[in-house]
Amino acid sequence: MALRVLVTMAAVAGAVTLVVGQTAGFETLPVHGQVSMVTNGRSNVLLQSGPQGVLLVDALSETDGARLVDVVRSRAASKPIRYVVNTHADPDFTGGNAAVAAAGSQLVAGNFAGQVGQRAVDGAVPQAFVVAHENVLKAMSAPTGGRPAAPFGAWPTDTFFQGERTMYFNGEGIFLIHVPHASTDGDVLVFFRSSDVIAAGDIYNTLEYPRIDVARGGHVNGVIEGLNRLIDLAIPEQFTEGGTRIVPGRGRISDEFDVVEYRDMVTIVRDRVQAMIAKGQTLEQIKGARPTLDWDPRYGSTSGPWTTAQFVEAVYRSLTAKEGR
């Protein structure tokens, strides 16, 4: 009996030891340099932590935003969250903006202080800046007067419309590279130059086919261009392995060659669908021909938020849209 109690106690103590430092359901993995990846299993966040504070790339969903703050606190307890950079407007990535930004603070001065964040108006500490392409703000705020897609507190506070934007934080240059018409019309790659890590957002996804929101300006050719841009930027260490790390919006840490195989896949599927469209085939005929057969066991799905059929339809809609990309 005593032995049984001992074994049980030991097992429980061991289990507790295993989860120390991890928020339940979340994993944090070092990537490279001063960048780590936090994942809830469905989407990823990059966490750059250094002397100036914390910068996050994306903020998970609305339901996971507060828990993401817990993870940041466990990793960088004394450091303020200064920035959240959104790779695109998908709620899986921007839903947590409000909670994370509210938990942070930013250094501002003079009249500008009153313009940054809701709490600054009340004289409280300003919140972290939320940086994104301006099309992300448009998608979340419904500037046409419709109902906003996201609550005000989650909106980007610091947007740009150029092809690139640069930042310097925690001792390294950070490139924000807009990829027009990829998964949406507001995608950016976030390249940490010293850490040698790139956040790819929904342009690259090791769990499923790339998500393409054609209604929000997405296009298969933009996704392919984004993947080629990643390949251009990445420098492998040896035998096309290692070197620059690329973190997908969903899935595992990667390097250039992982992206190469994914780029090859999307390109081949695009070419097949294009060839069938040229022959006058309908969407249903194209789906029936299974242009993704080669990769279905790896990336395909018949249920869930992003199915194989949705991907094939997005490719078809991209290629048959009136405005070419």
Add this chain to the structure above:
Amino acid sequence: MRRALLTASVVCVALAGLPRPAAAQFDITGSYNAIFHEDQPERIPGPSLGDYLGLPINDSARAFAEAWDASRLTVPEHQCRAHSSPYIMRGPLNMRIWDERDAETEQVVAIHVDISNFQQRRTVWMDGRPHPSRFAEHTWMGFSTGVWEGDTLVVTTTHIKQMWHRRNGLPQSDQVTLTERFSLHGSVLTYVTITEDPAYLTEPLVKSTNMLRNQRPLPPQQLLYPCTAVVEIADQPRGAVPHYLPGQNPFLKEFAAAHRLPETATRGGAATMYPEFRATLK
């Protein structure tokens, strides 16, 4: 009593966390060369296009291979790709195995394998550590752990990059689990692999190979393999992905014709692995 229980449980937890010593039953350290008496046509000249004989592939793997164009290897980002661990050990290689020991305890922490082909280094952890998260990166050699089963070293490898099961385009996914068994008989190392690939194989793929232990160490130049990607096709556009559209690969029937084999056999699948398959061809 309560204090004793608590102390004992803390000790149990502490012991559980310690590396488990690996009791080596055979010393397999040394230098080796490959022997090619098994599957020489596939391993040295290379398989023919369209030859999927004896491989337990599914329809998706076959579709991938039928779209594959060898010109893809001209693309700079493909040129220096290494073979992955389930494939590389059967290639033309020199190999050096050595063990790494804890300086204090002399326990074997890891067994390292240097492979001349693509100058790869494998590390087989012998200290009982777990495999990484499914969100960790994948590499050509993957993440390996080993245990001794009697006189056989059994190695389990995960986190392997996407590559090929056969060098004619048949894909190996990044979901494979590789089990290897190393057994030394005199100077011959018998090496058996069991590859499970939930994406592209319907049954485990089993291969065996022999390697010969050298009396003399390998000189450095026999372990080197420099590779630099170059422009092979001057006007190849950025982002080029050479491939055949369905039904347009002109090379798929050459192998069957040259060897007078029925196409149903050359297209592979689990059934083609077994002797009973012959009866279906009569």
